[in-house]
Amino acid sequence: DQVAEPLVRRDPAGVVGAASGVAADRVGVFRGRLPEDARGLTLAQAINATLTDLMAADAGVLVLGEDVGVKGGVYGVTRRLRRAFGAARVFDTLLDEQTILGTALGAALAGFLPIPEIQYLAYLHNAIDQLRGEAATLAFFSNGQYRNGMVVRIPGLAYQKGFGGHFHNDNSVAALLDIPGVVVAVPSGPAEAPGLLRTLAGMARAEGRVGVFLEPIALYHSRDLFTPGDGLVLADYVAPQQWAQSLPSRDEGRLHLLGEDAAEVLVVTFGNGVGMARRAIAACGVRADVYDVRWLAPLPEDHLSYVARGYPAVLVVDETRRSGGVSERILTALVDAGYRGRMRRVCSSDTIIPLGPEASSVLLDEATIEAALIEISVTGPEVP
Secondary structure, eight states, rough: OOOOOOSOOOHHHHHHHTOOOOTTTTHHHHHHHOOOGOOOOOOOHHHHHHHHHHHHOOOOOEEETTTSSSSSSSTTTTTTTHHOOOHHHHHEEEEEEHHHHHHHHHHTTTTEEEEEOOSSSHTTTTTIIIIIIGGGGGGHHHHTOOOEEEEEEEEBOOOSSSSSSTTTOOOOOHHHHOOOOOOOOOOOOOTTTHHHHHHHHHHHHHOOOOEEEEGGGGTTTTOOOSSSOOTOOOOOOOOOOOOOOHHOOOOEEEEOOOOOOOOSSSEEEEEEEHHHHHHHHHHHHOOOEEEEEEEEEEEOOHHHHHHTTTTTEEEEEEEEEEESSSHHHHHHHHHHTOSSEEEEEEEESSSSOOSGGGGGTTTHHHHHHHHHHHHHHSSOOOOO
């Protein structure tokens, strides 16, 4: 029983308190342009605003990584942070992932809240033991005497246009998902990102937990969902008065009800898959709703199985690889929970992602999702 105890104890009230802190002079930090006054933010803008608020409210928050300081990040996500908070709190590191995470480990032990960035998901594998063998196990090896809460930001996943290859378009997440105690969250857009990132920061501060925020690069600057100019991907930034109430539960995904009639299929997905699934549903006409898992580790298994009971069929849309991807865990959770409906999954291929247009030949596409929706909606008996 002692060996199997949780590595980190939950502190829900502490998480909310740590995640909801507000700086005394937000107007000054944002130079008079508060993000909640803007008309819709992209994913990159929403993450930038959240990092700004976290740093303004907590003087111990540090942002570090390759090109995060002077350049403001490869995709502009950390732009203006160095100017606002100085080089001692926002700084560029060596081009070495072990150094980045090692620095974060030491900073966390010294009482800071480090938010290191690993520039691309594929780069994480150069330093994965810093999380597996060090950060995630410190509480275990010290019997809870030490903790090193942090939030590791990782731009990743695939579907970048005109840029990539396997070093920059990486959809392999298996190494992250089986590290005990580590929480992995993936935003599907700017509506989800601030709450998820703020919650991870609250867990790091209140519980000493190690969190990973996996950011879909292809969605950073997306604005439109169905047609050019519709702006349906953009989202307003929640004002501080609503932060505590808007934090997502770590035990629940988000259900998107897409029609007034009862749906035939529940599409379970995350990240890029949410938008892809919604477009596929609109194109094929199948009555379906979308469940955004949000939390890849630990999965919100109880909530997922509860929601799935109301649907005769479940389609898992998984942008990661067929072997070692996320869909295996989702289907297993549903089977273990006794789900009796029809189930199917569509995934990307078990291969390295090639450079250029050929990437589309191995990545899950919307045509495949459409075909699977049509097939699963008319196949097999209904669940009584």
